[in-house]
Amino acid sequence: MKITAKEAGRVAELGRLKFSPEELETLASEMSNILDYVEKLGELDLEGVEPMSHVFGVMETRREREDEVRPGLSNDEALSNAPYPEEGCYRVAKVIDEGAGA
């Protein structure tokens, strides 16, 4: 599978990453190599084979328990690593672009 620098750039946007044009070239070529190698999975007949998303069935770990209050982190503890805590909250950047709708 040949990936171009342009496609790598699109993936970088999806992955919330940023690269220089040179880095994108290198990444595109490395990803192409790895995906070429992954092509070998195409050799197998997978007719009727179920996908395995987990080691044991998800139902195995389904547990019912009483709905009870248990201690968790305090507000201060939860905020202790925040880059911009403010009035007991996480301050976040503006999500809605006022110019958007237009």
Place this chain on the structure above:
Amino acid sequence: MKELVKKTGHELRGLLDKKEVTSVEVAKAFLGRIEEIDGELNCFLTVTADLALEQAKAADERITSGKAGPLTGIPVGLKDLLVTKGVRTTCASKILENFIPPYDGTAVAKLREAGAIFPGKLNMDEFAMGSSNENSAFGPVKNPWDLTRVPGGSSGGSAASVAACEVPMSLGSDTGGSIREPAAFCGIVGMKPSYGRVSRYGLIAFASSLDQIGPMARDVEDAAILFKAISGFDPRDSTSLNPPAFDLKKALNPDVKGLRIGVPKEYFVEGMDPEVESAVRKAIAQLKEMGAEVKEVSLPHTEYAVAVYYIIATAEASSNLARFDSVRFGMRVDGKDLIDTYRETRAAGFGMEVKRRIMLGTYALSAGYYDAYYRKAQRVRTLIARDFAEAFREVDVICTPVVPSVAFRHGEKIADPLQMYLSDIFTIPLNLAGLPGLSLPCGFTKEGMPIGLQMMAGFLQEETLFRAAYAYEQANDWRRIPALGEVK
């Protein structure tokens, strides 16, 4: 006093219980060793001497009052992706350089309650992504047997620190071989538990369906003791299992009569180091002489494991690492808008290998490629798990090499990610199947580099796994200490 650092945990236990040493003396001896040689090895990202001494004092009181457990007063190193309350936890990444967790992960909490001593946090490949420990944002770890070589990864600091007597034992984590490979490269014992046996709560996630925390130690007995201490059901991990407790007595039984050992032909491939192959074959022959039955088994889909892994692990990683968004914790670089802040922060905070894997995983999960890559990889994962299920109907333990070579040199593989990924071919299948496995020393090359023997067992069959390893270890004498900074 320097002799102390050569002791295993269970040897120290004997000395502590007989009051021949105090745990403060033990802590000081290991902290001294770290001070003396870690400048060369770079195993520790954070040394917590004050914490260790405070814990040692408490351990001494506990020993005096007759309430000591197996790990009371014993130093245990912690891979720096295990969150530790009040102690910086970096994942060897710039993005978490100043992260001070407000809580302990479950494995750490269990050790704290057991009275263990924490001398510090250990270097690793950033976010556990790597096989050489060259991907740490805080510099590579060196192999104590040969400083020009890598210690393996991603638990490189956990392995090298144990090999070099900076700690008697440590915790690592294993997603595709990250405990077993560095254990083999550094000549120690490393064990990856069955998936679900050790809680992942407080283990910073790389690939959640594969990650397990496990013990690293200088002998099998210590590895078994540490495994027992950290395993067990945890309501905080939804994938935590509750099997009958691990029975140490059954595990430390050096009798392998009648034990059925399988040897898969797919693990003895062309191009592997002949010294590795010969040492592993010798070990298997020896187990046969000791009374085990040895037969060939087949794991026919082994050659597809690396391809499956680098889709599934990167896909899970791209999702897990989305939490590093600079809002709740971690580094922040402000951009021109919200999305740009995410991108600038992550561009500055993550190293190249982490970015490469986020890119691969994002690609594999993206619209139009999901079925071709992720879904297909999950289906082949089923075939790999079935291979093991078939094999373990006929045998109790499977013996193979851990890695096709001994520790390679710094810089040798870093330029070619695919070549680096292929060095994990013998360790990855086990994670995909969720089974327990162990690496232990089975010899040295002519150049003096340690060689690892891998043993694998069926789901939750840790007692059988340890029994085979203990029997082999007791019949041999591969426990060595590297000449580095000669322990006088």
